[in-house]
Amino acid sequence: MTEKKNPCACACAAGHDPSRRSMMAGALALAALAPLAGSRDASAQEGGARSTKPEPGDKLAFMMGDRKDKEITPADLVVGGEPTLAYPMDPATGKVLSSRANLLTVVRLKPEAIGEKSKPNAAEGVVAFSAMCTHYGCPITTLHPTGTQIVCNCHGSVFDAANRGVVTTGPATRRLAMLPLEIKDGAIVVAGKFDGPLGPPQ
Amino acid sequence: MKLQTIVVALGAALVSGLAAAADYKPVTAERLANPEPENWLLTKGNYEGWSYSKLNQITTANVSKLKPVWSAATGVLSGHEAPAIVNGEYMFVATPHNHVFAYNAKTGKPLWHFQREVPEGIGALHRTNRGVALWNDKVYVGSVDCMLSALDAKTGKLLWDAQVCDWEEDSAYITSAPLVVKGKVLIGPSGGEFGVRGFIKAFDAETGKLAWTRYSVPAPGEPGSETWPQEGEWKDAWKNGGGTMWMPGNYDVKNDVIYWGVGNGAPWLGDQRPGDNLYLASVLALNPANGNINSHFQYHWNDSWDWAGMNAPTLVDFDRNGKKVSGLISAQRNGRLYWLDRDAKGKITYNKSEAYVHNNVFTSIDKKTGRPTYNEDAKPATGKTRTYCPSLWGGKDWPYEAYNPDTGMLYVPYNDNHCLTLTGMIQPRIPGQWSAGVDINRLDLSVKEGFDHIGGIQAWDINTGKEVWREKYAKSWNWGSILTTAGGVLFAGGTNDKMFRAYDAKSGKLLWEFPTPSGIISPPSSFQIDGKQYIAVVSGYGVDAQWIQGKMAKLAGWDEKVPEGGSVWVFALGD
Structure with a gap:
């Protein structure tokens, strides 16, 4: 007797809880064996080491360019500027948490343009979203002519940066997860966890 | 290497009742060279790339009585582009997101399921899979995260x-x-829009050990490198020049030559890599032992349209003035149908070509060499806005053409009456990021005013060089590979109305159709068990077909999308 299992039983369930698995290279096999309870990955629990995911208190660092791995300050972001690609950075060690799954797209909007539901996650108009397009996973890198929406440059999906990253134009069907930010002592600081699943539904 | 350690053998966990598994007949070089009609061992049915079944129980006279025998949901979204591969009672279907399902081909009973976990954070322009390959007692499948896996077939x-x-x-x-050719598994990745320099790799089918790598873009000093910029701003263009080899090739068994297609240039704008740019948009004749290039034919030079030449040409024998001539025929994305000769050493020679869809780029074709001249106003370039036809999806994208030796016709799933306007730019290369040199906000598909169709099927007599019949889809593109059979039938899906259809291969007359749950963009296949002929196809719309559907909603008021979700369908005549 054979039994076919729901094909999504393994990967999809895991994919919906981004905190569960480390994206460190080679760690997937371990991750597959990890307990399925939603929690920080094993290293965080056992060794006291931090998660490889963004955590409250993290700063943001440039993903590339002349200031790659350097901290992004509010002054670096201007209203109407193209999205800035960023990684979380551990403030204690300065370590940049670079992985595709951690990639953020950060834009600055006029504070008054930001919708009520997004306001608590914005900091002086600065908003950060998972940069992984929820269509096929390409990074979100382009500002839409409206100035408040952001565009995936692979298939043209458009997301509303002023309203929780909801899809305004497909083919993507799932909104972008937002990473809450705040300003502390003049610095951009992560204020919470992603508010939704990352990347495409599997 | 890091990913070598990623072993997520979910398949094993799902297996039970192995004692009941039917015998599995090992796949050999002899079987692949002369596949039995009752099986479908290769993606395109045979090494020549015909997508033709010698089975003739289902005929033009009885196909209207075709009924579903079984179906199975895959539970997977996105575009299902893999055929059902059949060996004995084993059927293997690969799907997007790294799944492989094995079924009893006669009953649909699930046998096993394998999934390689999709890494978090991966970005890919196309989440699909075009099928498995077989050798000995193993099943081979590529994954979106760049791995080639060998599975126990049972x-x-x-x-x-x-x-x-x-x-x-x-x-x-x-x-x-x-x-799989002579005990080696060959496969190449996609990624031309991300600046990947194309290649295929050959692995030992038993051990997985790398045997050879063949890059499609030569490194400096290698033959063909002189067709790339040698100095100046673009001298490193070859490093990210594209030419991905993202469709399986065909194989001349008798002469031991592989024919493999090479994709588009990266970035798309040819003025960012001045020169002919060998071997972009070409077919390569390769030595299976070492991957060496015997010869090549380039369909068009300095590709600037994303007109990838990844479709390997179909191996046929032409009847030319009463003489049999070994050749190649291929409907290419650039909108031309090519007749090429091939000799015993794999030397490819241009014979002739014909436009099969409207092309506003080629102003002339050299009669001896096939080399086109260009309308520069229709050649995308940096800082310019240009319109060209056919659009980047071409006269025919990746879906397989089919050749029926009984009718002597090549059947081409095609799309016409579409153009693209784009603005060239220099784009940074960011991991996972489109860097084709085009602003996605200004990548505008257009359709001919008052168009009477976009998609369709063309039947060409390969010997007379004339089109014999044509089917037109007034309100759909065609994304469906074609199967043709010794019963004189042609099977095809590919339309947004989700239909699976049967036509008379000689006349193009529609004989039968069946609505599936989603649209069909997978190649149909045919097999026989216990004396009964079956037709298999996988329904599951998505990827570019769906993207285009969304664009057509705005352009022509078509439905915005086709429901997604994969399902395998198997048909046969009633008892």
């Missing part, structure tokens, strides 16, 4: 895997089916 257990490419740094990903 259990789905992962036996070995090998890294083909690098998704994290190089942004490559696999959509292709592998091709």
Whole structure:
């Protein structure tokens, strides 16, 4: 007797809880064996080491360019500027948490343009979203002519940066997860966890 | 290597009742060279790339009585582009997101399921898979995260895997089916829009050990490198020049020559890599032992339209003035149908070509060489806005053409009456990021005013060089590969109305149609068990077909999308 299992039983369930698995290279096999309870990955629990995911208190660092791995300050972001690609950075060690799954797209909007539901996650108009397009996973890198929406440059999906990253134009069907930010002592600081699943539904 | 350690053998966990598994007949070089009509061992049915079944129980006279025998939901979204591969009672279907399902081909009973976990954070322009390959007692499948996996055909257990490419740094990903030739598994990644320099790799089918790598873009000093910029601003263009080899090739068994297609240039704008740019948009004749290039034919030079030449030409014999001439025929994305000769050493010679859809780029074609001249106003360039036809999806994208030796016709799934306007730019290369040199906000598909159709099927007599019949789809593109049979029938899906259809291969007359749950963009296949002929196809719309559907909603008021979700369908005549 054979039994076919729901094909999504393994990967999809895991994919919906981004905190569960480390994206460190080679760690997937371990991750597959990890307990399925939603929690920080094993290293965080056992060794006291931090998660490889963004955590409250993290700063943001440039993903590339002349200031790659350097901290992004509010002054670096201007209203109407193209999205800035960023990684979380551990403030204690300065370590940049670079992985595709951690990639953020950060834009600055006029504070008054930001919708009520997004306001608590914005900091002086600065908003950060998972940069992984929820269509096929390409990074979100382009500002839409409206100035408040952001565009995936692979298939043209458009997301509303002023309203929780909801899809305004497909083919993507799932909104972008937002990473809450705040300003502390003049610095951009992560204020919470992603508010939704990352990347495409599997 | 990091990914070598990623072993997520989910298949094994899902297997039970192995004692009941039917015998599995090992796949040999002899069987692949002369596949039995009752099986479908290769993606395109045979090494020549015909997508033709010798089975003739289902005929033009009785196909209207075709009924579904079984179906199975895959539970997977996105575009299902893999055929049902059949060996005995085993059927293997690969799907997007790294799944392989094995069924009893006669009953649909699930046998096993394998999934390689999709890494978090991966980006890929196309989340699809075009099928498995078979050798001995193993099933081979490529994964979107760049691995080639060998599975036990009877259990789905992962036996070995090998890294083909690098998704994290190089942004490559696999959509292709592998091709097995003489005990080696060949496969190449996609990623031309991400700046991947194309290649195929050959692995030992038993051990997974790398045998050879063939890059499609020569490194400095290698033959063909003189067709790339040698100095100045673009001297390093070859490093990210594209030419991905993302569709399985065909194989001339008698002369031991592989024919493999090479994709588009990267970035798309040819003025960012001045020169002919060998071997972009070409077919390569390769030595299976070492991957060496015997010869090549380039369909068009300095590709600037994303007109990838990844479709390997179909191996046929032409009847020319009463003489049999070994050749190649191929409907290319650039909108021309090519007749090429091939000799015993794999030397390819241009014979002739014909436009099969409207092309506003080629102003002339050299009669001896096939080399086109260009309308520069229709050649995308940096800082320019240009309109060209056919659009980047071409006269025919990846879906397989089919050749029926009984009718002497080549059947081409095609799309006409569409153009593209784009503005060229210099784009930075960011891992996972489109860097084709085009602003996605200004990548505008257009359709001919008052168009009477977009998609369709053309039947061409390969010997007379004339079109014999044509089917037109007034309100759909065609994304469906074609199967033709010794029963004189042609099977095809590909339309947004979700239909699976049967036509008379001689006349093009519609004989039968059946609505499936989603649209069909997978190649149909045919097999026979216990004396009964079956037709299999996988329904499951998505990827570019769906993207275009969304664009057509705005352009022509079509439905915005076709429901997604995969399902395998198997048909036969009633008792």
